[in-house]
Amino acid sequence: MNKEEILQADEDGMFTITLSVNGELGQMIVSRNESLVEALRHYGWKGTKKGCDTGDCGSCTVLLNDKPVLGCMMPAVAANGGNITTIEGLGTVRNPHPIQEAFVEAGAVQCGYCIPGMILSTKALLDRNPEPTEAEIRKALDGNLCRCTGYVTQVQAVNIAARKMKALKKKQEKTAAKEAEKAARRVSRKAAKKNK
Amino acid sequence: MEEQKLSFVGKSFERKDGLIKAEGRAMYAADREFARMLYAAAVRNPRPRIKILGISDEKAKKVPGYVTLVTYKDIKGQNAWPVLDLDYPFLPEKIARFAGETVALVVAETQRAAKKAASLVEIEYEELPNIQDPLEALKPDAPEIGGTTDMKNVYAHFTIQKGDVDKAFEEAAYKVEGTFKTNYQVHGYLETQGSIAIPETDGGVTIHSTTQCPYYVVDGVAAALGITYNKVKVIQTVTGGGFGGKEEVPALVAAHAAICAAKVGRPVKLIYSRKEDFQCMSKRHPGWAHIEYSADKEGHLTGCRVKYVLDAGAYSTITAIVLFRGTVHSTGPYKIPNIDVKTFGAATSKVPCGAFRGFGQPQINFAQESLIDELAEKIGMDPIEFRLKNLLNPGELTATGQKLTSSCGLSELVEAVRKKSGWDKKVNLHEKKGHIAKGIGISTCYYGVGLGAKGRFLDRAGAMVNIYKDGSVGVSVGNAEMGQGALTVFAQIASETLNAPMDLVKTEEVDSSRVPDSGPTVASRGTLMGGNAIIQAASPLRERLFKVALDMLIDKGGTSGKMIAHDGVFEMDGITVSFTDVAKEGWNRRLKMCEEGWYVAPHVSFRLDNGQGDAYVVYSYSADIAEVSVDTQTGVTKVDKIWAAYDVGRIVNPMLATGQAQGGILQGMSWSLFENLQYKNGIMVNPNFTDYVCATTKDKPEYDITFIEKLYDEGPYQAKGMGEVPLIGVAPAVANAIKNACGVRIDSVPLLPEKVWRAIKQKNATKEAK
DSSP: OOTTOOOOOOTTSEEEEEEEETTEEEEEEEETTOBHHHHHHHTTOTTSOOSOSSSSSOTTEEEETTEEEETTTSBGGGGTTOEEEOGGGSBOSSSBOHHHHHHHHTTOOSSOTTHHHHHHHHHHHHHHOSSOOHHHHHHHTTTSOOSSSOSHHHHHHHHHHHHHHHHHHHHHHHHHHHHHHHHHHHHHHHHHHHHO | OOOOOOSSTTSOOOOTTHHHHHTTOOOBGGGOOOTTOEEEEEEEOOSSSEEEEEEEOTTGGGSTTEEEEEOGGGOOSOSSOOSSSSOSOSSOSSEEOSTTOEEEEEEESSHHHHHHHHHHOEEEEEEOOOOOOHHHHTSTTSOOOOOSSSSTTEEEEEEEEESOHHHHHHHOSEEEEEEEEEOOBOOOOSSOOEEEEEEOTTSOEEEEEOOSOHHHHHHHHHHHHTOOGGGEEEEEOBOOOOTTTTSSTHHHHHHHHHHHHHHHTSOEEEEOOHHHHHHHSOOBOOEEEEEEEEEOTTSOEEEEEEEEEEEEESSOTTHHHHHHHHHHTTTOSBOOSEEEEEEEEEEOSSOOOOOOTTTTHHHHHHHHHHHHHHHHHHHTOOHHHHHHHHBOOTTOBOTTOOBOOSOOOHHHHHHHHHHHHTHHHHTTTOOEETTEEEEEEEEEEEEEESSTGGGGGGOEEEEEEEEOTTSOEEEEESSOOSSSOHHHHHHHHHHHHHTOOGGGEEEOOOBTTTSOOOOOSOTTOIIIIIHHHHHHHHHHHHHHHHHHHHHHHHHTTOOSOOOEEETTEEEETTEEEEHHHHHHHHHHTTOOOEEEEEEEOOOOOOBTTTTBSOOSSEEEEEEEEEEEEEETTTOOEEEEEEEEEEEOBSOSOHHHHHHHHHHHHHHHHHHHHTOOOOEETTEESOOSTTTSOOOOGGGOOEEEEEEOOOOOTTSGGGBOOOSSHHHHTHHHHHHHHHHHHHSOOOOEESOOHHHHHHHHHHHHHHHHHO
């Protein structure tokens, strides 16, 4: 997508932005001062929550090009050309993301309203730092307000998620290595056949 | 109840709604859409107290998508919100009493148009005299601004009188007194208030509301629309936190949506912004207390005098019940023979205060537990030794003369936290590293579970348990999930009673048309009341199913007749049948597979004239020890660790209970140290999370939680109530720890750095002067 494109307002003062949400490329018609969270929710991505409108609570956290942003502070037009991940994009109903499982296992979910934002902050953290220390976790989640828990279960959840993702990665790597090995063997067999 | 082996109760089942929420699929009020839905936005009073001369939508009309203005003239029912008294109009006719009050509503095609139009509605008004300070409101020459009793500007007044207090103080070897203040607390549930009203063809309405009290919403909506209760259906949406903040006020929000919907004949959604939520939804009452204790020379408490005032705000709402709870618990969990308590709920021209976790107790608990430490110091006793000498034990009498049952583990709780925290070593240590002073402090509390004497007519709850043909189970209750885990706990209780596997049991969110009025989900009564109602409903089903299971096992070759039911399986002589098979066989036999339950709390005998009698059915207890580090150069306090012990009866789900404990502690700590809502000239200064600071992950203390289960036989599987005790004792434990760390007594919450810093400076100055 071309990020440099200059957006032009239509006759109603609306802008058409092009962006990818959870892997689906599409367009949104938004107004000049519409926030990203408002636009996402308007287009049906209701998993992203609005909690404060002032960038303080983190409920509206989404990933823009894999980095966490506050959906209430970012104008939707600023996301033009971007790749957005919302909570709906992290795994599926039958196959939840390890972070989602970890939050439930640790008892980190109570009313649940802060959780989508909290999980996306966690995703961003673990992507850049797969084995964070407690201090790093607390710093990464500092912008996500939770009023139900004592925050300790969320720190635990991130630790559990880190372990799960590491195990998953190992498994994936193993599978990939096996596949590579198989492919290599196939190639060498073919080569051997040819040589005959 | 005889000792039984439990399969489901007492285990840490994962939340039923956990993954749904973690995947972002939970449908909160704002997430729900309906065909042809319109949006409402409130027009708010800009000044503290005004006489309304006119409301004009001339400018608002020009906003594209504008539909209509809604004022009190559109109210077809009574324009008085039925709470306890009728002083709060749904929409004011002549006088608006606080800044932020909803004066009118605007309906439009989009949320944005509604907000825009609402901001353009003009109110013509005249300012009226207002009062900001509750103590001013109680003065004889104060202007009359509210009040629902025969005393001016007073919504509620209670007394407790026992023994001869004057004599106790005359004869006392030790006396202490102090005045303590606490500020507001904002619930800060992450999901703001909101409701959707959908007009029905019969003239009724269906409401989708974020609420902990769906039946209060029924009361409010029926009154506002002037329709019968059978035409109002309230569906509780997934509720993003409550903490008491979604007790009474959701009825007001829902009534506003319903009045709009009735006028336009289309579904109307009304979702509050965070700012609006701050400005006009309920808060924890600011508290003011003057308290005195007397003791004999051995250190036994002999007397207590209390004057306790709550700043109730512009309307009465439920101040009377909040104050009642504060009154009953005002002298602390101690045996004191001579008591004189006078309490007042005072009107001011500010946001009406209401329910908040702890409900009138945290304010007075801060005062009493701070002063108890001062008394112990005066006598020269260790704060724990002094408390152990005076704490209530089973068989002893509370302030209201209620004899405590065996379900009272307060002294054991104190011993537990004493041992775990290493109190005896730490208390006289006064460790100081550079300018960081470490200290330790304790507090205790007792909490009457349920609505008690002031709400006794509401203390009942219903449930319906329905076993479907395939063996799955539906549990309908009248008590609400708001994050605390009710859906899961109720499922565990139903599973236990029926011997049904947890994954087959589903608890429904509350629909007021399914279960009769079960009262509010407040006062730590959810598990107790809802749980008991479920047991009542499930017990006849259990009897039927167990008989069927027995027949099936004998048919399959069982001979001993000794059946064991556990973990969803029925077993005899090594032969088993599953719950599903038994349920299907029950259907084959055309048995009644659906039952209702109705639980009524035992009578409480409290009398209002002298404040004596049983005030609550049973009490939960807590002991908290806080360890703090105080920076003596800046006054900044950091809570390092909290050791907390609770007696809340049987723990139904340890993981959820621990979650409640940690969350309550953090919310209490946040109130103690950071949260500071401010008014200036009658206008709220910081209605946002930028300037109203709540604790985040960085402030998280360490927690050490202990449960000591003193079983309560009337409770569901002997449980009591859990939700509120964890918050109550935190502030005084922290204040006492600050005193222990650097020798200064801070007498008001929040315990801000500037207060600590100033007190340290003053103390040092006095020392130098000497």
